[in-house]
Amino acid sequence: MTSSSSKHWLIAKLRNFILAFSVISVTTLILFLLRERFSASTVALLYLVPVLICTTFWGFWPGILSAFIAFLAYNFFFLLPYYTFIVHQTQDIIALVIFLGVAVLISQLVGRAKASLAMAVARESETTRLYEFSLGLAGVNDLDEIAGVIAHKTFDTMQPDRLVLRIKPTNLESPITIALPLEDVSAGKPDLVIPLETVRTFLGDLSLWLDRGRLAPSEERVLSTLAAQGALALERAALERAETRARVLEESDRLKSSLLSSVSHEFRTPLATIKASTTSLLSDQIPWESRDRKELLSVVDEETDYLNYLVGNLLDMSRIEAGALKPNRQWNILSEIVEGVITRMHRVLREYRLEVDIPEQLPLVPVDYIQMEQVFTNLLHNSAKYAPAGSTIQVSARRQDGDSLMVMVKNEGPQVAPDHLERIFDKFYRVTEPEKVSGTGLGLSICKGVIEAHGGRIWAKNLPNGFAFIFKLPLTWEGAPPPVVEEERL
Amino acid sequence: MTGPHILVIDDEPQILRALRTILSAHKYRVTIAQTGEEGLALAAAEHPDIIILDLGLPDMDGITVCAHLREWTEIPIIILSVRNQEQDKVKALDKGADDYLVKPFGIEELLARIRVALRHLAKSQGDHETVITSGPIEIDLARHIVTLDGAEVKLTATEFKLLAYLASHTGRVLTHQNILSNVWGPEYLENVEYLRVFMSQLRKKLETDPKQPRYLLSEPGVGYRFVTED
Numbered sequence: 001m002t003s004s005s006s007k008h009w010l011i012a013k014l015r016n017f018i019l020a021f022s023v024i025s026v027t028t029l030i031l032f033l034l035r036e037r038f039s040a041s042t043v044a045l046l047y048l049v050p051v052l053i054c055t056t057f058w059g060f061w062p063g064i065l066s067a068f069i070a071f072l073a074y075n076f077f078f079l080l081p082y083y084t085f086i087v088h089q090t091q092d093i094i095a096l097v098i099f100l101g102v103a104v105l106i107s108q109l110v111g112r113a114k115a116s117l118a119m120a121v122a123r124e125s126e127t128t129r130l131y132e133f134s135l136g137l138a139g140v141n142d143l144d145e146i147a148g149v150i151a152h153k154t155f156d157t158m159q160p161d162r163l164v165l166r167i168k169p170t171n172l173e174s175p176i177t178i179a180l181p182l183e184d185v186s187a188g189k190p191d192l193v194i195p196l197e198t199v200r201t202f203l204g205d206l207s208l209w210l211d212r213g214r215l216a217p218s219e220e221r222v223l224s225t226l227a228a229q230g231a232l233a234l235e236r237a238a239l240e241r242a243e244t245r246a247r248v249l250e251e252s253d254r255l256k257s258s259l260l261s262s263v264s265h266e267f268r269t270p271l272a273t274i275k276a277s278t279t280s281l282l283s284d285q286i287p288w289e290s291r292d293r294k295e296l297l298s299v300v301d302e303e304t305d306y307l308n309y310l311v312g313n314l315l316d317m318s319r320i321e322a323g324a325l326k327p328n329r330q331w332n333i334l335s336e337i338v339e340g341v342i343t344r345m346h347r348v349l350r351e352y353r354l355e356v357d358i359p360e361q362l363p364l365v366p367v368d369y370i371q372m373e374q375v376f377t378n379l380l381h382n383s384a385k386y387a388p389a390g391s392t393i394q395v396s397a398r399r400q401d402g403d404s405l406m407v408m409v410k411n412e413g414p415q416v417a418p419d420h421l422e423r424i425f426d427k428f429y430r431v432t433e434p435e436k437v438s439g440t441g442l443g444l445s446i447c448k449g450v451i452e453a454h455g456g457r458i459w460a461k462n463l464p465n466g467f468a469f470i471f472k473l474p475l476t477w478e479g480a481p482p483p484v485v486e487e488e489r490l
Numbered sequence: 491m492t493g494p495h496i497l498v499i500d501d502e503p504q505i506l507r508a509l510r511t512i513l514s515a516h517k518y519r520v521t522i523a524q525t526g527e528e529g530l531a532l533a534a535a536e537h538p539d540i541i542i543l544d545l546g547l548p549d550m551d552g553i554t555v556c557a558h559l560r561e562w563t564e565i566p567i568i569i570l571s572v573r574n575q576e577q578d579k580v581k582a583l584d585k586g587a588d589d590y591l592v593k594p595f596g597i598e599e600l601l602a603r604i605r606v607a608l609r610h611l612a613k614s615q616g617d618h619e620t621v622i623t624s625g626p627i628e629i630d631l632a633r634h635i636v637t638l639d640g641a642e643v644k645l646t647a648t649e650f651k652l653l654a655y656l657a658s659h660t661g662r663v664l665t666h667q668n669i670l671s672n673v674w675g676p677e678y679l680e681n682v683e684y685l686r687v688f689m690s691q692l693r694k695k696l697e698t699d700p701k702q703p704r705y706l707l708s709e710p711g712v713g714y715r716f717v718t719e720d
Contacts, residue, residue: 301596308594328576328711331683333690339701340708356701364683370576370711485687488646 020054020062021069028073035078040092043078044099051103052110060111067103074099126222129157133226137233143173146237150196150206150230151178157222158215160208164190167204167234173241176204194223196231203234255427259317262441266310270303302347309381313442316374317427320449327368327453331483334358334365334372334405338395341376348381351389357396363484365405366477371450378443379409379469387413387466403481404456405473412466421460447471493517494608497538499529499555500570501548505593509542512597518604526550530558538565540607542600543587545571545578553582560586566607568600576711583665583712590663590712606661606717622657624705624718627696629657636696643695648673652688653696656706656716665713689714 027050031043038046047070055063075085079092087093136149151165162180169175190207192215197203206227215223277296281288288296319325335358342354376395383393391412400406416424425448427441447469451458456473475482496518498509506522513520521536523529526547533541541559545552556567569582569590579590588610589603613619620632626639631654636643645653652673656664666685670678678684689708693700707715 304594331686333686335701336686336690336708340710343702364686373710483683485684488648490644490646 016058016062017065020058020066023050023054024066024069024073026050027070028077032077040078041095044074044095047074047099048103048106052106055107055110056114059114060107063107063111064104067100067107070103071096071100122218126218129153129222130225130229133157134229137229140233141237141240143167143234143237143241144176146230146233147176147178150226150233151180154206154208154223154226154230155180157226158208158210158219160210162209164207165196165204166207167196168202170238173238192223194227196227196234198231198235201235203231203238206230259427263310263314267307270307273303274300305347309377312374313378313446316446316449317442320446320453325371325449325453327371327450329366329368329454329477331364331477332367332369332372334362334367334397334407337367337369337372338376338397341373341380342395345377345380348384349393352384352387353390353392355392355394355396357394359398362397362399362405363475363482365473365475365482367454367473368450371453375447375450375471376409378447382443382469383409383411383413387411391466399475400472403475405475406470407473408468408470410463410466410468415462415467416460418462421462424460425458444469492519494539494604495519495521495536496540496542496604497521497523497529497532497536498542499523499526499547499552500542500544501525501546502544505544516601524548526552526555529555533559533563533565537563539611540604541565541567543567543569545569545582551578553578553585556582556585556587566611568603568607570595579712580665580667583663584668588662603661610661622660622718624657624660624716626698627705629653631658638696645692645695649688649692649695652685653692653716656714660716660718663709663713663715669714685714 024047027047031038031046035043051063051066051070054066072085075087075096076083079087079089079096081088087096133149133153136153137146140146140149147165147167151163154165155163164180165176165178167173167176188209191210191213192208194206194208195202196205208223277300280286281293281296316325335356338356338358342349342356380393380395387393393412394410395407396410397405397407425444427445448458451471451473454473456471458469458471461468461470493516496513498506498513498520500506500509500522501524506524510520510522521532521538523532526549529541529543529547532538543552543555547555552569552571556569559565559567566589567587569579569587570593571579571582571590572593582590588607591600591603620630622629622631628637628640630636634650636645636650636653652669655669655673666682667679669685670681674681674684689706690700693703693706697703697705704719705717707717709715
């Protein structure tokens, strides 16, 4: 206990006694002035009023003090002979004793009523605090936030000089330490350490530094309830997080094995073709005609391109998975990107008629050139995969609602059942049987990843005579509209 | 009599095996290094005519090798890289590499780049040309005149400056930043849109099919290149 606080306490107590004394003095003065009007027994009754006041306002002991002073003053000023503490009449003695008895009794009764009222109020506020505490914990699932709620609520409730909450690290979580008040770093041995534990585990502890040295029993009760509830909340959050993590790992495991099987299947096909062609060419048994030799080599060449495309998609997918797909935006000309892709894919697209409908006056678009190339490559690959040879593939783009760009890649391929339309952008999702059409099922999910990283949206739509991929991109970049590069005069 | 001397710095044995066979068949003399250290030593000792440099080496990265080479020699350097290395390509070009090829590449592509580099080498040792010809395009740098199939093409001042800059580095990949700072000025480094728009205008004026350009080529994510027909 610090000296300053005990001094305060003493002064407060002393003040109550002085006040009680003053009230009786004033009452005595008033009654003394009216002594001729009242009988002694009336005075005795009137003296009970200030005693009652003293007990009510300043507590039991000031009440008792006031009763005694009133008893002495009554004797001294109002009982004959005046101005002595001597009492002659027997009935006066009886009155005096009864007065003292009644005064003390009143003090006691009132004091006790007050104390139980105070306790009820304290209990109520205790309950309110605990209620607020559990309310504060209810909506929170994050360990750091829960720790914050525990630390702050305990600090508000207990009003310690300093408080430190430590949550011990686990294999999934890093440790948490919260010290309040924030700027206070002074150490020293804490006055109180409460463990945060449940039946199953020890989670951490709560250290308190108190100016009053120790807690009242009621405060201790509150603190242990806070600690127990806090520990339960922490445990619940930790379990929840562990469970989520397990689910994510399981899901990612499932995806990985799905990827591996899909990829190995996918790589075998071109590899088989390449192997067959090259071993044929290496064999001495057949003198290959130059036309056949060329045909076999073209097959090898095309299949290596396809393998390269698959590897590219795998790389993109791993970047999307790692969250590393940050578009490196620049203001670009959309038709330049599209035409570049078409030129590069001429072999894949040679059996299709290609129509590009991108207006001259389309503004510059804020996109990552390479990533958008990948989007068009994948959409065109997909179109070429499903649409019949000889059909038309159309790429068109329009400005929409002033500040967005709508791009459509349309083919004459088969329609997709409406309930599959959403899912074709999922990883490893293929509408047809894996054996029928080649592909890892990664291409469209990469498109989705890229378009969404650009703040856009992609979807698919059945058309009366075909199928279309449509995506919408914002034409603004960090709020800025497409720049207009001034034409230069000759 | 052997042809030009090529130093290949790459750590993958199969690529080296293939390149050695192919390049030798095309009458180039081939020297091979499997680490950056070895490559730098061989470059200094043997003074090759061209260096083919892989970006992913076991001991140091290709960009560092490029920077070290450029401290003392102007030997043309062709970078070999894999996809998803756009930033590295730009860095290597900024450090003085002349060209780059993405693995896997067609051998015709590599041979064409080697020819360009050799021509560039011969040119830088001789007089600077003032007239550059590529297919139907003729650029007279001194007189500021551009003709297409003999007919004069009107270019604006910036268009000419851009074309002249690309043409005077014929065959080389120039990064966006390089072109912007040399044609527009260092304060325009971030304004790739200028480059896009002016390139598109140049293509409209000079290319037979502006959508499938043959002379003014884009290098996605890296820059542009002006090529002459072989």
